[in-house]
């Protein structure tokens with residue numbers, strides 16, 4: 001898919017990797033549609049997209065709420081005149097060891113609340129947005145060949161391999177990788193490609209909030225000996241849109257961390 005003039009919704013677009021994706025897709029000539037709950041962040045990224053040459057629209061939406069997702073996709077398609085792609089990028093962490101044991105005392109350190117929070121945003125939110133995007137893409141008839149209808153790019157994570165302290169996040173991001181394969185199989189017949197990017201550890205607020213010791217240890221174990229730049233992940237997202245034979249796969253962009 002050539003990105004010029006394509007309408008691409010990005011969840012979690014108010015900062016971090018989503019911001020980098022919005023700016024890069026703007027430079028490629030796309031029209032980014034920025035979805036997030038952070039109104040100020042959205043406005044800031046909208047302005048950056050404008051500076052990069054794109055007229056971006058912003059929508060405040062809680063992606064865990066079905067009614068809000070349905071309403072937002074309906075509205076954005078009405079406002080923009082269509083939808084060609086979506087990046088399911090929104091995600092949060094709430095790290096914690098499963099249990100801790102000291103001096104015969106066992107503590108359940110990962111709360112059910114943190115399990116639910118991460119799985120709701122990182123997995124249920126992806127499901128709701130992808131389902132809505134796919135339904136709307138199939139519905140819209142632009143008179144194009146079916147293979148031209150749209151592309152869904154899911155953001156998984158290298159943590160899906162099972163990162164210590166990330167039971168909830170690893171499970172959700174594995175779920176995202178699995179849904180990518182299922183949807184690639186199901187949606188190809190409708191002219192929709194689905195692919196995923198699994199970022200490694202990047203220079204974002206999410207990684208910044210890791211304990212210093214854990215982050216330093218991790219950085220030392222990356223063969224390239226540095227964190228990724230958000231734009232390096234955005235570059236992979238661009239690839240996922242532009243390469244029409246990339247389907248159902250999870251592309252790892254992690255500096256070689258999991259080699």
Ligand code: CAA
Pocket residue numbers: 093095096097109156157158159163164165166169199200201202206207210211214
């Ligand atoms: N491997 C093995 N053991 C570990 C460990 C590890 N990676 N990390 C901690 N432990 C052990 C510690 O050695 C310690 O053992 P002792 O008591 O015997 O010394 C024990 O677990 C408790 O460690 P802490 O005191 O650090 O426990 P805590 O409850 O304060 O914190 C933690 C635990 C939440 C896991 C914390 O260490 C942490 O946040 N680690 C980083 C988790 C992480 O990698 N997050 C990634 C965020 S970025 C992201 O997710 C983006 C992406 O997509 C890639």
